[in-house]
Amino acid sequence: MIMVSILLIAFVGAGGTCLVGRGNPRFRGLVASLVAFLPLIILAFLYGRVISIDYASVPFLDIGLSLRLTPLSWFFGIAIAALGGLAIVFSISYMQGKERLNYYYSMMLLVNASMLGIVLSGDFLSFYIFWEIMSWSTYLLISYRGKQALGAGLKYIIMSIIGSSAMLLAIGSLYISYGTLEIPSLATALQGASAWYALFVLLMFTIAFGIKNAILPLHTWLPDAHSEAVSPFSAILSGILVRMGLYGLFLLMFSVLGLNTLNRLSYGAISFNLVLSWVGALTILFPIFIAVLQDDAKRLIAWSSIGHGGYMILGIGVATTLGIAGGLFHALNYAICVALLFLAVGAVEYRTGTRDLNKLGGLMKRMPITFTGALIGSMGLIGIPLTNGFISKWLIYKTLILSRYPFLAFAALIGTWGTVLYGYKLVHNVFLGQLPEQYKEIEEVPWTMRVPMIVLSGFVVLFGVLPGIPLKAISVIQTHLGMTRLETSLFGMPKAIGELNTLNIFFALLVAGLIAYAAFSASRRSRRVSQYDNYAAGARVPVGGYQHSVRFYDQADRIIRPYLRDRIDDFYGWIATQSTAFFEQLRKIYTGNINTYATWIVLFVAVLIFMGLLGWRI
Amino acid sequence: MSTFMRVVWIVTLPVIALLISVLFLGLFRKITARIQRRYGPPVYQPVIDLTKLLTQHSNISHGVMFDMGLIIALAGSVVTVLLIPAGGIHPLSSSGDLLVIIYVMLIPVLGMALAAGDSGNPNASLGVSRKLILGLGYEVPFLLVLLTVMTHGETTSLVNVVQMQADSILSWGVFRFPLSAIATFLILPVMLGIHPFDIVGAPQEISSGPQVEFGGKYLALATIEQALQLFIVIALFVDLFLGGAANLGTFFLKMLGVFLIGIFIGAVYPRFRIDQALRYCWKWPTLFALAGLILVMIIGG
Amino acid sequence: MDRANIRKAIKDPHKWGEKYSLWVTYFCTGCGIMEIPPTITARWDAERFGVKPMATPRQANLFLITGYVSIKTLKAIIISYEQMPNPKYTVAFGSCPIDGGLYYTSYNTINHLDRYLPVDGWIAGCMPRPEAIFIAVTKLWKMIEGGMVDGYKRYEENIDYYRRNQERVLGREFIESSPAPMTEEP
Secondary structure (H helix, E strand, O other): OHHHHHHHHHHHHHHHHHHHHHHOHHHHHHHHHHHHHHHHHHHHHOOOOOEEEEEEEEOOOOEEEEEEEOHHHHHHHHHHHHHHHHHHHHHHHHOOOOOOHHHHHHHHHHHHHHHHHHHHEOEHHHHHHHHHHHHHHHHHHHHHHOOHHHHHHHHHHHHHHHHHHHHHHHHHHHHHHHOOOEHHHHHHHHHHOOHHHHHHHHHHHHHHHHHHHOOHHHOOHHHHHHHHOOHHHHHHHHHHHOHHHHHHHHHHHHHHHHHHHHHHOEEOOEEHHHHHHHHHHHHHHHHHHHHHOOOEHHHHHHHHHHHHHHHHHHHHHHOOHHHHHHHHHHHHHHHHHHHHHHHHHHHHHHHHOOOEOOOOOOHHHOOHHHHHHHHHHHHHHHOOOOOHHHHHHHHHHHHHHHOOOHHHHHHHHHHHHHHHHHHHHHHHHHHOOOOOHHHOOOOOOOHHHHHHHHHHHHHHHHHHHOOHHHHHHHHHHHHHOOOOOOOOEOOEEOOOOOOEEHHHHHHHHHHHHHHHHHHHHHOOOEEEOOOOOOOOOOOOOOOOOOOOOOOOOHHHHHHHHHHHOOHHHHHHHHHHHHHHHHHHHHHHHOOOOHHHHHHHHHHHHHHHHHHHHOOOOO | OOHHHHHHHHHHHHHHHHHHHHHHHHHHHHHHHHHOOOOOOOOOHHHHHHHHHHOOOOEEEOOHHHHHHHHHHHHHHHHHHHHOOEOOEOOOHHHEOHHHHHHHOHHHHHHHHHHHHHOOOHHHHHHHHHHHHHHHHHHHHHHHHHHHHHHHHOOOOHHHHHHHOOOOHHHOHHHHOHHHHHHHHHHHHHHHOOOOOOOOOOHHHHOOHHHOOOOOHHHHHHHHHHHHHHHHHHHHHHHHHOOOOOOHHHHHHHHHHHHHHHHHHHOOOOOOOHHHHHHHHHHHHHHHHHHHHHHHHHHOO | OOHHHHHHHHHOHHHHHHHHOOEEEOOOOOHHHHHHHHHHOOOOOHHHHOOEEEOOHHHOOEEEEEOOOEHHHHHHHHHHHHHOOOOOEEEEEOOHHHHOHHHOOOOOEOOOHHHOOOOOEEEOOOOOOHHHHHHHHHHHHHHHHOOOOOHHHHHHHOHHHHHHHHHHHHOHHHHHHOOOOOOOOO
């Protein structure tokens, strides 16, 4: 009952917010935040419990629809509800004065509700239904801004439909083969399936989930969609919505098929997991360096979003205890960090009206909290020790090295240096350097926008210093799925797994920092000078032009850019133009002349008869 | 190691590292001068410079990050020193393995980058951009080398790597994976930022790069931080390939040896352009490192 | 380093540092800069005195005005000088900064540098040899020892005088865009 109530609150609340907004727009933000945070509170009390209920049945298919709460769905559910709520709170000021707000809020809540539905569904039919609700409401939100956003939304929904079709095919075939779509009963049924059939199901689902999670050949919708969506929604989109693909893949691989079946899917040295890991590694390598070349802040984060999806795929691809824990943990960490970055960029856009990395600079002095948020977010992405990103990356590297996949580990490790490049570029070009004259007077964003950033920054550091908190939840997932669970303490790993003690590093850094600070403040105090009192080879600083941000990594840019063209996108574009041309030609059979149509029909029937004569069965 | 000794070493090791690295700075200037047929400054010249900078009467600051970045950088360097086993002393090494070291080594880089970025000087930003590009260059072979070592030993702990080389001279890393050792040696000047790869702080082109606005105590802390980087990189090389050492004395001698060879190369070269350096890093050192890794993969641990 | 020096260093480390680590601003004002390359390279090696050219004025505390000072250069000299941290010393090199020298009648050079900037020492000659620079450096040591180099203090005290003179040749606009000079921190 409690699970139905979660979904009821979420779905009814989405509609209700719209009604409230029509009645009295002042309460709209408040109601929306309440609706967004209620599921979080309910879910928080359900920690570690496994509940499963049937809520409806489909008589003509003879199957029931059920909801199922497992530690896995709890883990993702909490992330969805928390991020969704923070994004809504951020929206209150960010969206103020924009058009069609009722539509915006109800769509945001609908996306949240459908995501909750996905993680809570206990059978694949409910899963599919919620999946479709999510896809379509996402489409509506991406194209909310109109103009270019329409194109981005179209690209998204076309790829999404292809994925959904693949998933529907697999679900249909599962239903025909086993007569049930319940996840637990499928899990037992599929143990006896042939390897080819399992591979077919897995591949079909991988296409659907891969498109959502933007793994390498299926990623092209993401950069456009992320940069065109409004910032709070970008945070949800990039933080948690694309990770629904990861959730689905994880559910299928480890909950439905199980490790035994996965291990059977191999041909010689090549196994499904190895291929998946390599896809993950390539997904890290290329997008992260493409992100370095971007000049649009949101596009940069969008590409990084694809790249970091690769870490998670890599983690669950190697399918060791550490790898799975690392992959799941990285999904959470990345969600936090990237939401933080999108909100920070949104805050900058809110105040300055631009997110072009070549036009900003020096905003740190005007927007210190936004700067701190962006800095901590970037640090988390890079994986600086004492941020959460470090722990998950550490787990993934560790397992890759010990399982003797040094090349995969290399792809992941060098991806970090790419992250350093674009993370610093983002922070520098927006917040450091000289403050342009036209932004001299801007202020920090309002409190409703600050709070989500502060909360998210807090979690980045909290999970970085005390990684045991989320890792405990992950080890509960592993226990639930019957895998070896990851032994962790609150602040690091036991000796058996490896040397990591974040608390010691934290205190060492703290003490070293304090000593450095003491040495710093023991010597003469420094005098603050204006940004125009600066070394310019003996000249006065030219106002407004003394900044290095355009083509920040020019020298490397020239060398690596030729290798980083998104040829896959070009290829899809080519297919699109070719098929447009083809259908243009095909359209010509519609002449508008009834005689022509009659001819076509007669010809078609003739062909059918002819085939019948030849003895073909259709 | 008892808790008391551990605490003692945690306090003294950074101090020792600082002394050694400041001595190295002095030696660097003296030896370079002698190679260039100059008399050169006294070996303790860096001490004079640091004293002057720290006691300077006036300092200027450009903002909060300008101050904090340096402090973060310095703290990160100190922690890195604590994580790297130096002559059998590794007070914090059970808190972090080689993977942690790779990432802690990013803290000083980013701290300096933030401080430089906040100075609002395009020369500083250019310097940081060069530093990060150069990092992209040397990380490729360096990570391959580290992966070779870790895959070979099937461990990520630097202490274990050092212990494995303890038997005899022949079990040193330089004899076990000579290709990787060559690769690391080739990128050593890049990592240290000495000639011919002092692109980051090129005084003639970009007015000493990230440090362009640093003066007084800021420059002093930046110099200390750089000196510690010198210590870290060389100590890492000694730990990985020269078998670490049983005591601090031997360790220091080994470091000195590596450092001297580095100076001899550096003192006679002019400076590369940044793209030349990038191509250099991605050519021979990467090739050697890759060959070393493949060899280890084939032959096995 | 003999024993007396050690005692002095411990007694007043600041003065010790100031003396033996004089960093020069990399700035060539005129023909006199020709004498600097031999001074800092193998032939004469200034580094043994702790004298080292630095790329930015933020790191330097010795300003060598090498040769004649045109009005345009004076602007850059003043900006650089004000960016140098205290304590800072100015040494005018060659006869031109002293009295205009060869360019005494030029419409475009200034004749007396010390009207625009405080000068702590002069090296006469056209050109002075590198040895003269070292003599100047040792003289500067003695002056630092005795606390006699107070150019930067004089500049702060008599800023109105200097600004007036600067304004006469550089114009009102330049003076208005100048920040207040660096004052000694308490």
